[in-house]
Amino acid sequence: MVLARLRPALAAAAAFLTMGVTGCAGWGGSDAGAGGAEAIDVLMVNNPQMIDLQKLTAQHFTARTGIPVNFTVLPENDVRDKISQEFSSQAGQYDVASLSNFEIPIYAKSEWIAPLDGYIAADPGFNQQDVLEPMRLSLTAEDGKVYGQPFYGESSFLMYRKDVLEQQGVQMPANPTWQQVADIAARVDDKVPGMNGICLRGQPGWGQVFAPLTTVVNTFGGTWFTADWQAQVNAPEFKRAVQFYVDLVRAHGEAGAAQAGFTECLNNTVQGNVAMWYDATSAAGSLEAADSPVKGKMGYVAAPVEKTKSSGWLYAWSWGIQQASDKKDNAWKFISWASSAEYEQLVGRELGWSRVPAGKRASTYTNQEYLAEASAFAEPTRAAISSADPRNPGVQPRPAIGIQFVDIPEFTDLGTQVSQGVSSAIAGQMSVDEALDRGQELADDVAERYRSRL
Template structure:
C-alpha cells in the first residue's frame, strides 16, 4: 500500500457499529446538510486524485447532468471513522462514499451499502467488462453481488536500478524468485557509496510492514488463518517467510529499517540510496517524474515469488452507495462518471496524463496518450493487477478475501500489533520466533471473537 495506501486502523467504532447493526439499533447521526432531488452528498478521502475530481465535477458532471454534488473531504483516518459512523447509522445523509476493497465486503455483509449489478447491467456505456477482473472480484461480496466501482488501484512489484545491475553484470529475471532477489541484494550491496541492496518496509502497521510482508508469507506457503479460522501465525511457513524478510532487510536493507515505510523507501530510491525496492506499483509515477533523479534508470518486474505463480497485492479506492440513500440513481450517475474512461480522458486533457486515476481499466493500458508518460511502468503495472487473485493468494483456501490483509474488521488491530513485534525483530530486540509466538496468541483470540460474533 502506497502513500495513498498507508492504511489506518478500522477503528473500534466499526466493530462496535457492526454489533449495533446486528442488534437492530440505530447508530450515529450527523451529516452534510440539505439537498434537493438533484443533489447528492459524497464523503471522500482527501487524496490528490480525489481533489482533482472535486475541482472537475461542477463544470463537467453537473453541467452534463444537472446533478449538484456536495463533497465532504477529510484526511484518511478521519474519513474512515466518519464513513463507518454514517453508514452504520443508515440515516441516508451521504449517498456515496470512497471505500477501499478492504471495507466494501465488510460493509456489504452488514447491508450498509447497495449492490450495483442492476446499474452495471443497464448502463452499457460504463463498460463493466473493461474493469480489470481482480478489481471487480475484490469489490464483490460473498453473496456474489458487486458493491463498489474502483476509482484507482494498485498492486505491487519489484523496482530496481537497471544501471547498477548492469554495472555488476547482473540480469534481473522478468519473474524473479525471492531467493534470486536476496542474491542480487547481496551482490550489489554497497557497490556504490551509501547504496544498500534493497529497501523493504519495517515500520509497524498492518498497512506498512505487513503490506509487503503478507505477500511474502503467502508465496512462502503461509497464511494468517486456514479456511476454518485455525490461526497459523507461528506455523513453519509463516515463520520461514518472516525470518527471510527480517534477515534480508537486516543484512542488505536500508538504514533505519524498523521505522521505514513507503515514504522512506521512496525517498531512498529517488536519492540513490537503494538498488531495489519491493512496494506499490503507484510508486513508479514518482520515480519517473520529470524532476526525479532516477527517471529512466529504473526497471520494473513482477513481485518476487517462492511457491506461487504471482504474489502482488491488490488495493483500490472505490465508490459505494449507502443502502439508505434515497437518491441511488443519481448516485450511480456520479459513480459511473467518476470511474469512467471518459473521466480519465478529462483528467488527461485538463490536469495531465500523469494524474490519471489509473489501475482499474484495461483500456487505460492501450491509451497512447497515457502510455507516453507511463511507458516505463504501465505494462508491468497492468500485469501485476491482472495477475492478483484476492480470493486465492496463497497455496491453501482462505476464510476471507484479501491478499495483503484478511478482510475482517479485527485484522487491522491484529496486523498492527503483530507488526510491532516484527519491527522489534528487525531492530534486533526480539527473535522472530518470539514475535510470532505472541502473534499466534493474538490470532487465536481474534479467531475466537470473530467466530463467536458470527454465531
C-alpha cells in the same frame, strides 16, 4: 490505505485544495445537504487523485447532469473513522463514500452499502467488463453482487536501478524469486557508496509492514488462518517468510528500516539510497516524474515469488453507495462518471496523462496517449493487477477474501499488533520466534470467534 502513501508535500498540498463544488469545504469541512433536491453528498479521502476529481466535477458532471455534488474531504485515518460512523449508523447524510476493497465486502455483509448490479445492467456504456477482473472480484461480496466501483487501483512489484545492476553485471529476471532478490541485494549492497541493496517496509501497521510482508508469507506457503479458522501465525511457513524478510532488510536494507514505510522507501529510492524496492505499483509515477532524479533509470518486474506463480497485492480506492441514501440513482450517475474510461480521458486532456487514476480498466493500457507518458511502468502495472487473485492468493484455501490482508473487521487491530513485534525484530529487539508466538495468541483469539460460528 497506507499502501500507497504519496509524498508528504503532495498530501499537504491536497489539504488546501478542498474546494467544494457548491461551496468551500476545507480540511474536515463539509457542504453536506447543500445544493437542492438533486444534490448528492460525497465523503472521500484527500489524496491528489480525489482532489483532481473535485476540481473537475462542477464543469464536467454537474453542468451536464444538473446534479450538484457536495464534497467532504478528510485525511485517510479521519475519513475512515467518519465513514465507519456514518455508514454503521445509516444516518443517510452521505450518499457516496470512498471505500477500499478491504471495507466493501465487510460493509456489504453488514448491509451498509447498496448493491450496484441493477445500475450496471441498465448502464451498458459504463462497460463493467472493461474493469480488470481482480478489481471486480475484490468488490464483489459473498452474495455474488457488486458493491463498489474502483476509482483507481494498484498491485505491487519490484523496482530496481537498471544502471546499478548493469554496472555489477547483474541481470534482473522478469519473474524473480525472493532468493534471487536477496542474492542481488547482497551483490549490489554498498557498491555505490551509501547505497543499500533494497528497501522494504518495517514500520508497524497492518497497512505498513504487513502489506508487503503478507505477500511474502503467501508465496512462502503461509497464511494467517486456514479455511476452518485455525491460526497459523507461528506455523513453520509463516515463520520462514518473516525470518527471511527480517534477515534481508537487516542485512541489506535501508537505514532505520524498523520505522520505514512507503514514504520513507520512496524518498530513499528517489534520493539514490537503495538499489531495489518492493512496494506499490503506484510508486512508479513518482519515480518517473519529470523532476525525479531517477527518471529513466528504473526497471520494473513482477513481485518476487517462492511457491506461487504470482504474489502481488491488490488495492483499490472505490466508490460505494450508502444503503440509507434516498438519492441512489443520482449517486450511481456520479460513480459511473467518476469511474469511467471517459473520466480518464478527461483527466488526460485537462491535467496530464500522468495524473490519470489508472489501475482499474483494461482500456487504459491500450490508450496510446497514456502509454506515451507511462511506458516505463504501464505494462508491469497492468500485469501485476491482472495476475492478482484476491480469493486464492496462496497455496491453500482461505476463510476470507484478501491478499495483503484478511478481509475481516478484526484484522486491522490484529495485523497492527503483530506488526509491532515484527518491527521490533527488524530493530533487533526481539526474535522472530518470540514476535510470532505472541502473534499466534492474538490470532487464535480472533479465530476462536469464527470457529464458534462454523
